[in-house]
Amino acid sequence: MTTQELIDQIKIKKSFLCVGLDVDLNKIPKQLLELEDPIFEFNKAIINATHDLCVSYKPNIAFYEAYGLKGWISLQKTISYINENYPEIFTIADAKRGDIGNTSAMYAKAFFEDLNFDSVTVAPYMGKDSVEPFLAFESKHTIMLALTSNEGAFDFQTLTTNGTRGEAEQSGAKELYKQVLETSKTWENSKNLMYVVGATKAEYFTEIRKIVPDSFLLVPGVGAQGGSLSEVCKHGMNANVGLLINSSRAIIYASNGIDFSEKAREEALKMQQEMEAILN
Template sequence: MKQYKSYSVTKNQLVSEIRRKQSFLCIGLDVDLNKIPEHLLEEDDPIFEFNKAIIDATHHLCVAYKPNTAFYEAYGIKGWKSLEKTIDYLNKKHPEIFTIADAKRGDIGNTSTMYAKAFFEDLAFDSVTVAPYMGKDSVEPFLAFKDKHTILLALTSNQGAFDFQTKTVDDKELYKTVLETSKTWQNSENLMYVVGATKAEYLAEIRQIIPDSFLLVPGVGAQGGNLQDVCKYGWNDDSVGLLINSSRGIIYASKGEDFAQESANKAEELQKQMKRELIRYS
């Protein structure tokens, strides 16, 4: 029987962890078997063994982990089992760490409810990423889960974000309409938002719309985002309000047997930068 943590990490607990660790780092566990150290391929479950080593080496430097489910679904049942073992390990060993299922789900109400059950009840993640394109009846089923968080795609870091998200509709950029509309949905206090680090200049206006919400910010490092700019425009004085994600830049720091330590070294570099930002804005 699964032995998951008996509670979900709340916003206040997340803020406490940020202050305690002097870090607002989220580590993306996006495992590609073509990129992990070759010696792990001899293990029965190389994906889990890779994740376990990364977690053991970096848990004191970060406040969240974010497995992108595509990297597990690609390997079928075995990959899903690896994901299950990874979240189970995190919830047992480090229940204070915020967990994010980067699944980008979003469908009509009854289907969204089933997606929510999968990630919130069966796997016991603290949060899940959700696409807003189908509107409130596709998102509110996620928001209905007490003490869980729904992380809405708002303004993403990819080049294709300009196809729709920044287009002007009725004299307003579409992503701003998404932000404003989402605030009217039931249990909207459970919302967080994805805003790409490569869109840092947009953060000041985003903060005017959602001043108190946590932002999950991918794109620092490998995608060219700048931590200082993200903090300058996106900082929330009360809670920091930022989770800065780094995936490839940390977990693939080395393909040798020292991979976990090298990952910790990269995570520590970011954590030290974050500590300086915490001091700057305190």
Template sequence: MTSAELFNQIKAKKSFLCIGLDTDIQKIPRQLLDTTDPIFAFNKEIIDATHDLAVAYKPNLAFYESLGVNGWNSLEKTVNYIRYNYPDLFIIADAKRGDIGNTSNLYARAFFDAMDFDAVTVAPYMGEDSVTPFFTYVGKWVILLALTSNKGADDFQYMTENNEKLFERVIKTSAKWGNEDNMMYVVGATRAEMLADIRKIIPNHFLLVPGVGAQGGSLEEVAKNGLNKQCGLLVNSSRQIIYAGKDEKFAEKAREAALEVRDEMAGLLEKYL
């Protein structure tokens, strides 16, 4: 999927919502535990209830890996279900991989060949040769960690040398590895005030923005500082949507929560684009 195709989805749905499928077996409604695959059953209902409001879904792999083989099976069934029923949706593997080239080749094969994700999150710490193997897959994306929303981001990401913060150096250097049709960046919503400065470095790249909702990030601030002419944003919301309801009407409640976010996004697109 190209950035233009992604933007067309955003315009059609008036939404730049990415729903995080952080599906915790300990938090899903109890009635699903009697099904043959509770994780997939939960994901399926969430996806069916929200697919027309979102442009992307982002399974966080830790929630699936923690269940061993059964979790991987649930993940594969989830991706296949989206591919078959809603093929225009963008699917992100939130894996945060990053290793030497040989290993990255196999990570890329796993997520792009075996699992057919559109994108994978990648950590930049090991440098160019740990990232470039992912670019060998045409139509697939690297989403590089740049400025994260967690408290620990202050430990390293804001370190400054010659008036340049470390996350700025990461963006400036890595932007030469890919292009606007195969590389995005993670920028946390709780750091929304930095988006304007980041846009000066990469005005045309898409940004994946977590931290809206349960983590307290402001969607208004993200849009004001981060939107570009092609929107250029995928804003992720996970817990606020998928756990909006805890009983048999959980999917209905998830839709209501997603609709509230989508409607706000529609207004922001009209306001700033």
């Protein structure tokens, strides 16, 4: 999917909602556990109930890997179901991969070719040669961790660095996440980069937009983690919206009864209506 196609979907649906498909068998309705593939059946029901209200789905890969081969098969069936039935939906493999070049190339191949996701999240800690293999896929998007929503983000991401690389000339003191953003713009095919920025860091969005004014930002942390949609939009929205607001638990676990998909739709609709009001 191209960036323009994603922008078009936001305009059509008046939504920039991303639904996180983080399936925990301990939280889904008990009657689904009797089925052959309860994870896929849960996902399918959520997708069918919410596809017209969101522009993206984001399975967190750990929630599938935890169940071994069965979980991976459920993931494969889920992404195939989205691609076949709702091809206008932007899909994100929330995998947070990042390793030396040949390993990253294999990760990219797994998510972009085998599973056919539109995008994958990556960690930038190992630098350019760990991210560029993902960027080599012209028609795909790489979503790099920049400033995350968890408490531990302050351990490293906001530390001040002087920008020195070995004996290289100093570029001036700045927070590490800003250095990450600025450096990533110099990488090959950086036009395919998006960034993860947590909703709980809304006050940082203004500075982030000075560095990456046109890039899409994937924003977790609205709702259960306390992030404010209005504050994120106030500081982070650009001319093309440029935001994908993720909500997982608040939507998919709105109910654990037989009405789980209906209640998920109700929660997704609330967010879509709030987004539509902001867009208007």
